[in-house]
Amino acid sequence: MYNLKKLQILKRKISNQKRAELGFFPSPIYKLDNLSAKYDVNIYLKRDDLSGFSTFGGNKIRKLEFLFGEILEQGAKNIFTYGATQSNHALQTAIACRRYNLNPILYLVDVIGEGISDPKANILLDQILGAEIEIIDFKEDEDEFAAMYRAKEESKKYAQEISETEADYYLIPPGGASPRGTLGFVNAYLEMKVQEFENDLNFKNIFHATGTGGTLAGLTAANRFMNDGLKVHGINVSHKDDSYLEEVAELSTAALKLLNIEFELTSSDVIIDNNFVGEGYEIPSAEANRAVKIFAENEGIFLDPVYTGKAAAGMINYLEQEKLEKGSDLLFWHTGGTNALFAEKTILGDLLKR
Template identity: 85%
Template sequence: MYNLAKYQKLKNKINRIERAELGFFPTQIYKLENLSARYGVNIYLKRDDLSGFSTFGGNKIRKLEFLFGEILEQGAQNIFTYGATQSNHALQTAIACRRYNLNPILYLVDVIGEGIKDPKANILLDKVLGAEIKIIEFKENEDEFEAMYRAKAESKNYAQEISESEDDYYLIPPGGASPLGTLGFVNAYLEMKAQEFKEDLNFKNVFHATGTGGTLGGLTAANKFINDDIQVHGINVSHKDDSYLKEVAELSTAALNLLGIDFKLSDRDIIVDNNYVGAGYEIPSTRANRAVKIFAEDEGIFLDPVYTGKAAAGMIDYLEKGKIEKGSDLLFWHTGGTNALFAEKKILGNLLDNHI
């Protein structure tokens, strides 16, 4: 049973942090009746895909509210961030910039090797928004993380070149996964707990997609600090080694420290499953595409092949293998990203195959 006093302490402290207004919260939670009947578990959906003032919401809005609170206080005009060419985070950063009349500069790694000659989905919307786009192509024997680090170094040089002082620019890490951005999902966990209490629910498990770690870090930080008994499962969408657990634990700890809370998480506190990545990031998998179709055909809910599809594949596999207690309450956190359904064919894979 969670500690109510710690819940209130965390809520009071986080409410003192400056933030921008970018989303419509709380996002709705409701039961997926057909999937619940299929698996004998009470499956609920948290609709963070409907979080933003723009049509294209998602989990990054929560992080950006805290990051833009600092950006607006600093008075920065040039806002830099990073991702793949179909990055949800980059798009949402550009949207937030336009909300506050700031200049979005996006460094995007061409993970799938398609370039932007025929822009689709997020990269198309980035261009409609008038964002300044820098495409980062892979060098020989370079992986996506190395390319991203190189992009960060290049962007710092460019930021200094176009700015009169350091206050004129702000560098947002990939996915908004900084201690400040992570507070968005510390707060999100508290929001979920309030809804759980109001609706007389008792979640035993929460499933979501994890990439850069800010969402997982924030949810786990709040979960462990208030001593909750919910299992927070991060289903990985890209290949990572065991150092990822330490990185997320450090991010969780740093987020709580920002609030003046002396509480340390370890890698043993972080629950991550790497079994549903498939071949790699932005590479479709049959299991993820099957999950996308199950959600669509059973509930009329759209997921995507890159993030939520892989998270749902993990959740469905747990359900089908009997790893989740029958009759228990389970939450699937929809983190957005359905724009990827309109992306390049390389990202969609065999989604339209009737036999998956």
């Protein structure tokens, strides 16, 4: 049972943080009746894909609310961020910029190597928004992390060139995975606990997709600080080594420190499953595509092959292997990203194969 006093401390402290209005919260939670009957557990869905304020919501909106709280106070006009060409975070950052009449500048790594001559899905929407886009191609023997680091270095130089002072620009890390961005999911955890109480639920496990780590860090920070009994499972969508556990723990600790809460998390507090990445980021897997079809055919819910499909593949594997308690309450956190269903075929793979 969670510590009610600590929950109230978190609510009070996070309510004092600077925050822009970007999303429609709380996002809904409801039961997936057909999948619940199929797997003999009570599966609930948290719909952050419906978080707004545009049609294209997702988990990054929560992070951007806290990041833009600082951006607006700082008075920055040029907002830089990073990701792959089909980055959900980059798109949502550009949308947030247009909400507040700011200039979005996106440095996007061409992970799948198809360029943007025939723009689809998120990169098409980025262009409709009028975002300034810089495509980063891989150099020889360079992986996505090295390319992303180079993108950040190049963008900082450009930011200094076009800005009179440092206050004129703001650099948002990939996925919004900074301590301030992570507060979005500390707050989301509190939102979920209210819904759990109001609906007389008792979640034992949460499953969600983890990439840059901010969503997992925020949920884990609140979970561990409150001494809550449920498990927060981050299903990885890209290859990471064991240092990722420590990175997420450090991000959790830093987010709580922003709230003036001294509470140190360690790698042992973080639950990550690396078994459903497949060949790599933005590379489809048979397990993820199967999960996408299971959700669509049983519930009419669309997932995507890059993020939520892989997370759902992990959850379904746990259910089929009977690793979860029968009859228990389980939450799948839909973090958005269904735009990827309209992306390049390289990302979709054999999704339509029977």
